[in-house]
Amino acid sequence: MSKDTSRDVRAWLRSLEVFAGPLATFDPAAAPDEPVDLFLSWLTEAVDAELPDPHAMTVSTVDEHGEPWARVLILKNVDVDGWQFAVHADSPKGHQLAVRPSAALTFYWAALGRQVRVRGPVIAEPADRGAADFLARSVPARAEALLGLQSRHLADIAERDRVIDKWRSRVEQEPDLVAEAWTLYTLVPVAIEFWQADKSRVHTRLSYERTAAKAPWQRHLLWP
Numbered sequence: 001m002s003k004d005t006s007r008d009v010r011a012w013l014r015s016l017e018v019f020a021g022p023l024a025t026f027d028p029a030a031a032p033d034e035p036v037d038l039f040l041s042w043l044t045e046a047v048d049a050e051l052p053d054p055h056a057m058t059v060s061t062v063d064e065h066g067e068p069w070a071r072v073l074i075l076k077n078v079d080v081d082g083w084q085f086a087v088h089a090d091s092p093k094g095h096q097l098a099v100r101p102s103a104a105l106t107f108y109w110a111a112l113g114r115q116v117r118v119r120g121p122v123i124a125e126p127a128d129r130g131a132a133d134f135l136a137r138s139v140p141a142r143a144e145a146l147l148g149l150q151s152r153h154l155a156d157i158a159e160r161d162r163v164i165d166k167w168r169s170r171v172e173q174e175p176d177l178v179a180e181a182w183t184l185y186t187l188v189p190v191a192i193e194f195w196q197a198d199k200s201r202v203h204t205r206l207s208y209e210r211t212a213a214k215a216p217w218q219r220h221l222l223w224p
């Protein structure tokens with residue numbers, strides 16, 4: 001891209017609106033003691049507002065060289081014990097979690113002007129829980145996980161379709177087949193931040209922090 005074009009892009013980006021939606025409101029004084037309760041109420045509002053993929057989140061990890069990585073995953077469950085996602089352990093994110101079992105999650109519900117960030121250690125759940133999650137997946141999703149090549153270089157699209165077709169047939173014939181490396185992970189939160197946008201740009205932030213899993217939560221307002 002030439003420098004002239006990049007100047008145009010800068011102006012174009014500056015012209016785009018942010019926080020265009022009617023936006024939600026947030027009164028931190030009324031926030032519950034347990035952050036998962038607040039998260040579930042914000043998630044419920046996102047679902048009720050019919051936002052697309054309300055349970056999609058960016059999962060950030062760090063590799064053995066300290067390099068950051070991030071990708072979008074689907075939230076599988078959340079309760080007082082933590083936020084859960086399931087992935088193939090033999091994938092880049094699985095390898096990163098093996099060497100650095102810690103992650104950050106970011107949810108963004110744009111139309112409501114809300115962001116939630118969650119950070120903490122990640123534990124791999126026992127194999128039977130990973131298997132139960134795997135068997136609840138669709139046939140194509142199970143086939144992709146069984147072939148176990150996620151994020152590897154692919155020679156051509158025809159090869160992808162041929163191999164996936166082969167695994168789909170196998171899953172249809174053997175519906176109890178489980179990818180052993182499919183793993184359910186729980187992020188045990190030590191820091192959770194709720195961020196509410198305001199059109200005035202005076203945003204409201206509430207953080208819950210604790211020194212260790214199961215320790216009591218401390219609440220702090222944060223400067224926007």
Ligand SMILES: Cc1cc2nc3c(=O)[nH]c(=O)nc-3n(C[C@H](O)[C@H](O)[C@H](O)COP(=O)(O)O)c2cc1C
Nearest residue numbers: 053056071072073074086087088091092093094151
């Ligand atoms: C909305 C959305 C949902 C996704 N859900 C998953 C998922 O549940 N599991 C998964 O392995 N990848 C999922 N992906 C793909 C990941 O973002 C990522 O491309 C893939 O897991 C490879 O990541 P890695 O190379 O860091 O291991 C999803 C992508 C999007 C956009």
